[in-house]
Amino acid sequence: xxxxxxxxxxxxxxxxxxxxxxxxxxxxxxxxxxxxxxxxxxxxxxxxxxxxxxxxxxxxxxxxxxxxxxxxxxxxxxxxxxxxxxxxxxxxxxxxxxxxxxxxxxxxxxxxxxxxxxxxxxxxxxxxxxxxxxxxxxxxxxxxxxxxxxxxxxxxxxxxxxxxxxxxxxxxxxxxxxxxxxxxxxxxxxxxxxxxxxxxxxxxxxxxxxxxxxxxxxxxxxxxxxxxxxxxxxxxxxxxxxxxxxxxxxxxxxxxxxxxxxxxxxxxxxxxxxxxxxxxxxxxxxxxxxxxxxxxxxxxxxxxxxxxxxxxxxxxxxxxxxxx
Amino acid sequence: xxxxxxxxxxxxxxxxxxxxxxxxxxxxxxxxxxxxxxxxxxxxxxxxxxxxxxxxxxxxxxxxxxxxxxxxxxxxxxxxxxxxxxxxxxxxxxxxxxxxxxxxxxxxxxxxxxxxxxxxxxxxxxxxxxxxxxxxxxxxxxxxxxxxxxxxxxxxxxxxxxxxxxxxxxxxxxxxxxxxxxxxxxxxxxxxxxxxxxxxxxxxxxxxxxxxxxxxxxxxxxxxxxxxxxxxxxxxxxxxxxxxxxxxxxxxxxxxxxxxxxxxxxxxxxxxxxxxxxxxxxxxxxxxxxxxxxxxxxxxxxxxxxxxxxxxxxxxxxxxxxxxxxxxxxxxxxxxxxxxxxxxxxxxxxxxxxxxxxxxxxxxxxxxxxxxxxxxxxxxxxxxxxxxxxx
Ligand SMILES: [Zn+2]
Numbered sequence: 001x002x003x004x005x006x007x008x009x010x011x012x013x014x015x016x017x018x019x020x021x022x023x024x025x026x027x028x029x030x031x032x033x034x035x036x037x038x039x040x041x042x043x044x045x046x047x048x049x050x051x052x053x054x055x056x057x058x059x060x061x062x063x064x065x066x067x068x069x070x071x072x073x074x075x076x077x078x079x080x081x082x083x084x085x086x087x088x089x090x091x092x093x094x095x096x097x098x099x100x101x102x103x104x105x106x107x108x109x110x111x112x113x114x115x116x117x118x119x120x121x122x123x124x125x126x127x128x129x130x131x132x133x134x135x136x137x138x139x140x141x142x143x144x145x146x147x148x149x150x151x152x153x154x155x156x157x158x159x160x161x162x163x164x165x166x167x168x169x170x171x172x173x174x175x176x177x178x179x180x181x182x183x184x185x186x187x188x189x190x191x192x193x194x195x196x197x198x199x200x201x202x203x204x205x206x207x208x209x210x211x212x213x214x215x216x217x218x219x220x221x222x223x224x225x226x227x228x229x230x231x232x233x234x235x236x237x238x239x240x241x242x243x244x245x246x247x248x249x250x251x252x253x254x255x256x257x258x259x260x261x262x263x264x265x266x267x268x269x270x271x272x273x274x275x276x277x278x279x280x281x282x283x284x285x286x287x288x289x290x291x292x293x294x295x296x297x298x299x300x301x302x303x304x305x306x307x308x309x310x311x312x313x314x315x316x317x318x319x320x321x322x323x324x
Numbered sequence: 325x326x327x328x329x330x331x332x333x334x335x336x337x338x339x340x341x342x343x344x345x346x347x348x349x350x351x352x353x354x355x356x357x358x359x360x361x362x363x364x365x366x367x368x369x370x371x372x373x374x375x376x377x378x379x380x381x382x383x384x385x386x387x388x389x390x391x392x393x394x395x396x397x398x399x400x401x402x403x404x405x406x407x408x409x410x411x412x413x414x415x416x417x418x419x420x421x422x423x424x425x426x427x428x429x430x431x432x433x434x435x436x437x438x439x440x441x442x443x444x445x446x447x448x449x450x451x452x453x454x455x456x457x458x459x460x461x462x463x464x465x466x467x468x469x470x471x472x473x474x475x476x477x478x479x480x481x482x483x484x485x486x487x488x489x490x491x492x493x494x495x496x497x498x499x500x501x502x503x504x505x506x507x508x509x510x511x512x513x514x515x516x517x518x519x520x521x522x523x524x525x526x527x528x529x530x531x532x533x534x535x536x537x538x539x540x541x542x543x544x545x546x547x548x549x550x551x552x553x554x555x556x557x558x559x560x561x562x563x564x565x566x567x568x569x570x571x572x573x574x575x576x577x578x579x580x581x582x583x584x585x586x587x588x589x590x591x592x593x594x595x596x597x598x599x600x601x602x603x604x605x606x607x608x609x610x611x612x613x614x615x616x617x618x619x620x621x622x623x624x625x626x627x628x629x630x631x632x633x634x635x636x637x638x639x640x641x642x643x644x645x646x647x648x649x650x651x652x653x654x655x656x657x658x659x660x661x662x663x664x665x666x667x668x669x670x671x672x673x674x675x676x677x678x679x680x681x682x683x684x685x686x687x688x689x690x691x692x693x694x695x696x697x698x699x700x701x702x703x704x705x706x707x708x709x710x711x712x713x714x715x
Contacts, residue, residue: 049524059520192469194461204461225583226462251587252481255530256467259445268470272477272582280583284466290530295484312465 006136009100013133013145016096017090021128021149026156027074031066031122039070040240061117068114071153071162075126089130093147098137102144104171114162116155123156131165144171189263199229206241208311210303213241214279225279244281246301248273248315251280255290263307269293273301273315287316326602332423334555334562334569334714337366337548343509343666346440347542353395355384355435356392358544363393366548367559373548375400375419375427379410379434379669400427404570406578408619408701410434411670412709416568418549423529428551434546434671443540444471456578463580471619472537474579474703476529479622482588483531487638488625490531494522496621497535497663499648504660507686511539512664533645536621545671547678555714562714563681566695567604568696571595572705579703593630594698596707601632604710605694608632611710613680613689614654614697615673616623618661623702628654631697631708650689658687673698674709681711 029035034055048055049065056064066074067079072244076083085091097103118124131150136143146169153161196204203226206213215227219236230237260266267278269285271293283301298318306312339361341347341354363370370393376386377400386401400421404413411434418430438444445470463469468477483489498519504512517535525534555562573592575584584591601607608631616624625639633654634642648656659665659676666672677698679685699708 047524047526059524060516060518191467192464194465195457196461197458199460200458226459251582252477252484253530254468254473254476254480255527256470256473257527257529258472259447259470261447261467261469264467268467270463270466270473270477272481272587282463282466282468282580282582295481310465 009096009102010136012091012096013147016089016093016130016147017133019130021058021088021090021130022126024125024127024154025075026123026125028078029074031074031118031120031124033064033120035073036064036066036120039073040067043067044051044173055147063119063120065117066122068117068162069112071112071114071124072126072151072164074124075153080201089151090128090149093130094170101172102170104142104144104169104173106141106171108146108169110167111165112162116159116161118155118161124161125156127154127155139169140170142167142171142174144169188307188308191263191312193309198224200227200233202241202265203227207303207313210311212244212246212281212301212303212313214244214275214277215239215241223277223279225281244275244277244301245274246313246315247318248281248299248301250285250293250295250297250299252295253285255291255293265306271299271315273299281313283315285316286314292317327599329419329423329628330566330603330605331552331715333419333549333565334552335547335565335674335678335711336550336555336558336560336562337362337364338366338678339363339365340509340668340672340675341435341544343511343539343541343543343668344439345540347437348440350713351382351435351437351441351544352384352388352392354437354542354544355382355389355433355546357433358546359389359393359433362433362546362548365560365645368548370395372429373431374398374422375418375430376431377402377404377414377421377432379403379407379414380405381407381410381669382434382436383432384435392393400430406572406701406704406706408617408669409570409704409706411617411700412568412674412698412707413570413700414548414671415549415565415674415709416570416707419565419568422549422551426548428554430547430549430559431551432671432674433544433546436668436669437542439540439542441542441614445537445540447468447473454499459577459580470529471579472532473529475620475623476532477582477650478588478703479531479620482622482626484590486640488637488640492625492640493531493621494519494620495643496624496648497522499643500618500657500661501535501664502649503658503687504664507660507665509686510660510665511541512660529600532620532622535663538619538667539664541666543668543672545675547666547671547674548555552714561682563678564714566606566710566712568598568601568707568709569596569603570700570705570707571599574707581703589636590626590630590702590706592704592706593702593708594625597631600708600710604712606710610695611654611697612691612693612695613658613663614656615659615677615680615699616656617670617673617698617699617706618657618663619667619701621663624648624656626702627699631699640689650687655687655689658685658689670700674705675710677711681713
């Protein structure tokens with residue numbers, strides 16, 4: 001790209017800054033229970049402030065509210081968009097980028113701010129402008145520009161409910177190397193593996209081979225987990241190991257709700273398990289609903305391939321018959 | 325043997341930065357601001373400082389803080405390990421340095437961009453660079469990788485053993501936030517909070533919900549410690565360190581001591597408590613108010629037991645009877661705690677405990693506070709201190 005070309009595109013695109021994409025437009029439907037219920041169900045959000053009228057009536061708000069993150073939902077255009085939209089500032093901006101070869105598009109982030117709650121019966125008006133366009137940037141995807149739209153949401157009284165900023169990268173796509181397909185495959189997130197060092201590598205390698213081992217002092221026979229280089233009972237550094245039967249009992253447990261980490265499957269229950277051999281092990285409980293996990297519950301472990309890279313012991317309720 | 329440190333070190337200055345979710349400045353800037361505020365509070369000059377104590381986790385090198393402030397020569401610098409367990413450990417370092425003459429005036433500081441920078445709630449999954457990476461490896465693959473999840477594991481078992489319910493966790497969460505609502509420096513300042521909001525909040529790691537968890541904060545806190553001789557000439561009434569101890573107990577891990585015969589307990593804090601009482605010549609009945617490390621609500625309960633305010637499993641009744649409130653047996657976390665003032669790794673707690681003894685807390689109890697307890701984090705090697713009016 002020559003300086004002339006850069007000047008040409010920039011003189012066109014920067015003219016869009018401040019232009020209105022949508023004038024203030026009231027939503028076709030008022031805020032309503034049906035949409036809230038469906039949205040909450042899909043998002044798995046069980047907050048009674050959104051969906052439980054009786055509960056909400058006794059809360060400080062005295063009525064249900066719309067989940068703040070739904071703000072953008074109320075003004076969505078629906079099925080009609082399949083027939084195409086009238087051109088607006090944003091579509092014109094996008095075609096300008098395309099014309100200069102910036103055909104790549106990547107939504108990079110959304111930031112919402114909330115100022116006021118709305119409840120069923122309220123009506124949301126949305127207005128959107130093109131708020132800013134960055135200088136030319138070299139990114140991992142290719143050279144391009146970030147543009148950001150700013151949507152402002154108001155209620156029927158003209159009071160501001162919130163804002164949403166949506167940032168998009170328009171870029172000149174780079175030639176993708178032939179290996180790209182394989183790299184994409186490797187990008188599927190897996191569980192975070194333990195680092196493997198001198199004192200623990202053997203344990204994880206056995207795990208990869210389908211076995212849970214317990215370190216045993218060769219001198220006094222004491223079992224120890226997690227592994228360490230010396231026996232705390234007799235100070236011997238000689239050790240071997242035994243294989244656990246993976247019969248165990250739950251000493252404690254917790255269901256992990258937040259944050260959800262890519263590569264992990266939820267619901268996710270972690271537990272401290274007392275193995276029949278006498279040492280404790282932290283692992284997952286599977287094969288039952290999280291609410292069924294109890295302290296004192298008998299469990300049976302099996303080694304499972306969790307994802308492409310991860311073998312881990314997973315414990316099932318002992319009499320469930322679910323474990324292989 | 326009982327360490328002979330009673331009344332040998334005196335807190336003479338305290339300082340906090342503004343607490344925020346996005347400081348917009350470096351951690352070094354926060355550290356320097358907090359230290360400067362504490363120096364000013366004491367009526368000292370930066371060049372009066374000859375020692376520094378902070379956390380191994382702190383990114384602000386002593387020499388950088390010293391250079392930025394124009395401190396000049398340092399003859400003591402010591403760091404304490406184990407996250408929030410280091411809070412009173414830094415005071416422990418400062419006290420030892422002053423009692424032995426290694427330094428005359430030591431500043432304890434901690435500053436972090438805990439919300440806009442590295443967030444602890446993100447867990448240990450990120451860029452682990454420490455030597456204990458292998459330790460975390462026993463938990464990461466299973467998804468047990470945040471402080472909330474580790475504390476939840478202890479909480480579940482402790483509640484099972486004792487029958488203590490969420491009512492007690494709520495009382496800790498609530499009494500603390502009532503204090504925070506009245507503290508202009510606190511995130512919860514002016515904010516209403518009730519059981520309905522507590523119950524409706526998202527689950528983080530069963531049984532811990534959002535309001536059982538502390539703030540993530542940007543900010544810094546510092547206290548200045550010096551000799552009694554020096555303290556007598558300074559601006560503020562001196563607050564003496566009457567006893568201070570640290571302890572790593574048998575079979576200890578960082579946050580995951582799941583391999584003890586009974587892991588629903590904090591033996592490291594019990595030992596520290598015993599030693600602090602012995603050093604100070606005080607007993608539990610002498611403690612008038614407390615700042616108890618509250619990264620999560622249940623850990624306050626376990627510490628009440630470890631310091632002998634009640635027996636094992638009795639802390640639920642102790643708090644639901646109102647003990648932590650302003651007219652209760654033990655007004656606790658009167659600044660709003662880390663649950664609602666800010667999470668500055670417990671050093672803002674040392675600041676508040678000093679205020680309690682000075683009589684300047686935003687929620688100063690009506691009764692006289694002759695002795696205030698302040699503690700460090702739980703689940704890790706930890707400790708605590710008793711502060712009192714300088715003779
Ligand atoms: Zn041995």
